[in-house]
Amino acid sequence: MSAAGFRWTVRVYYEDTDAAGIVYYASYLKFMERARTEWLRSRGFEQLHLAREHGVVFAVARLAVRYGKPARLDERLEVGVGVTRLGRAGFDIAHDVTREDGTAVCTGSVRIACLQTQSLSPRAIPTFLLTELRRDH
DSSP states (O other): OOOOSEEEEEEOOGGGBOTTSBBOHHHHHHHHHHHHHHHHHHTTOOHHHHHHHHOEEEEEEEEEEEEOSOOBTTOEEEEEEEEEEEOSSEEEEEEEEEETTOOEEEEEEEEEEEEETTTOOBOOOOHHHHHHHHHHO
16 A cells, blocks of 8 residues: 655654654554645645634544554654545545655555534535545545
């Protein structure tokens, strides 16, 4: 699973690691979440604006991660984001996390649900947003 398109760089801090200085497994989920937020931001969509002005929030509905080589304290990692499926009320994202030298660290597949802010019930992705997501699909 390779994420095409958007790449975001993150430095591994002490708080991201376990006692051995290896990135703690849950830290990769934070890296992926931040990369998705920066990916949306790079397309002109701030999550607070989407929530306040359009009544849209996103939630992780399903997640699968495959871990490979460990990353360590102070390394710089790149997190890729690529849309693999677009639906009416959600979409799937492929993530890949690599070291600067291109070594694969882990991959992730995330299903994102589009929700109405007040009820948190599924809702259709707004047309303006769906149009932009199609550019990455």
